[in-house]
Amino acid sequence: MSERVILVGVETEKNYQQFESSMKELKNLTKTANGEVVFSMVQKRPQPDRQTVIGKGKVTELQQLAEAHEAELVIFNHELTPRQSQILGDALAVPVIDRVQLILDIFAMRARSSEGKMQVELAQLNYLLPRLIGQGKNMSRLGGGIGTRGPGETKLETDRRHIRNRITNIKRDLKEVAAHRDRTRQKRKDSQIFQIGLIGYTNAGKSTILNMLTSADTYEQDQLFATLDPLTKRWRLPEGLEVTMTDTVGFIQDLPTQLIDAFHSTLEESRNMDFLLHVVDASSPERIQQEQTVLRLMEELALTNMPVLTVYNKADQIDEDQFVPTLFPHVLISAKSTKGKERLSQAIKMELMQLLQPYHLVLQANEGKALNRLKRESLVLTNTFDEESRTYHIKGFALADSSPIRRMEKDEQ
Known part of the structure; x- marks a missing residue:
């Protein structure tokens, strides 16, 4: 059963260009986390209020809206400080979480491998540690709900030392996993197999493309963060050349730094590729914005010097004659069609001839x-x-x- 949620966003001088798409994305994230948006409160101000983000008057209004709509949760489209979380939680008498906590929650739902689960838990514990004061009411909600998945309430309600010990243990375990990943990666390098990585905004169709080319049985859904754990499969080009294809976690606007830190070994997979396919949803109204987000994160992850082919996907959902690409080199395909497979194989072949x-x-x-x-x-x-x-x-x-x-x-x- 879905939870009734009110979304809150503040449009400022800094974020006004991305504000609308960011709020739309927050709505999609809430839906992915099994929440039902009953109201969206939007406010314009030069900058967020230091204590409550929206100011005292709006907090009173929000309290009335929460009662009127029987809201069970309020989600802010901003990262709240521990103090803001506490003040808002006390004033509204309804659990309050922010965009970061929502994304972490979705990652907790999506994690399948033990490494993925550990990485999410590490990110959640690092995020929640300074916010433990005043979290008692939120964490002891009967039946859990959005923002409470993952480590679970017992771990969060125990003392800080226990949590710090858990963080140390997870980091140690992840180091071992990363070392194993390095050995596997080195084996692939030693066997001289050309390595291709799939990157892109969440829900652009990376898993669909991996399935199309390699017949890999990966989780493929029209959802945000459908893929969390990296998956490497072999693909044989029509000419016979065998390469590996690696699918990675999707990027998103304001990807929490806790996640970038926690998923470092996973994202490191992309850095060790010979060639990247940047998958873009050609049908998305926020396409340019999404491209810029990925390019910015590629810069942060030191991937800018790598050869990249932009794959504009979902051509079946647009008028191809009207489409204007913004990144080069590129290919426009529909991963749902056999023609798309041929087009992509040919485009990859042409790029390989430049690189080899x-x-x-x-x-x-x-x-x-x-x-x-x-x-x-x-x-x-x-x-x-x-x-x-x-x-x-x-x-x-x-x-x-x-x-x-x-x-x-x-x-x-």
Whole structure:
């Protein structure tokens, strides 16, 4: 059963350009967390009130609205300080959470792997530790609800030392997981497999594209943060080259810093890729805003020097002739169609030809094994057999530091 929620947003001189899209997104986030928005309170002021964000008069109005709409929860579209949370909670007599807590709550719902669960718990505990005073009423709500998922009330109501110990233990466990991830990543590097990473705004269609290309059975839904745990699958291009594709957590406006910190090892996957696919929802009214958010986060994660192909997805939901792209190089597709798969495969192939080193190799007729390996480990464009000399003439592209030519030479020595 969904909870009745009132949303509160303050439009200021700093946020007026993104304010409308941010409020719309907050509504979608609330829906994802199984909340029903019964009212949205919007206020314009030069800057948020230091004590209550909205000022005393608006707090009284909000209290009346909460009673009139029988609201069970109030969500602010701003990160509240511990003091603001306490003042608002006491004044409204209804649990109050902010955008950060809401996003953390959705992550708690979505986490499937033990690593994902640990990362969410770490982010929640770090966020809630300074806010424990005055959280008693909120945390002991019968039946839980939005903002209470994850670590659970017992952990949050025990003393700070217990929580700090838990944070230390999670960090230690996550270090071990990160070390294991590093070893797996290094193995992939050693095996000289080209690595492609999928990044983009939440709900842009990354999982759908991964499923389309690799037939991976990933969770694919029209929801915010449907994917939380990174998933790596092998994909074979039509030409035969085998690469890995890694899906990562979606980005969002004002992604909480606690999450960026907690998910560092996950997001680090993107940094170790050879090539990135930036998936964009071409049908979204906030497309430009979403692109900018991802580009800004890529900068924070030191991903700006990496080769990127922008994949404008959901072409089936727009008029293709009217579409004006803003990022280059790009390809416009619908991940729901077979034509989309062909278009994307072709676009990736063209980009790989820019990134890889060209080669021309001659193999003897009895070197069939070597030929098969070439097809798997490099992008073979032409393969002709000369009857007279009984040799294969192969032209293609391969990674510079793992060129199959070098490996063939080693084998011949």
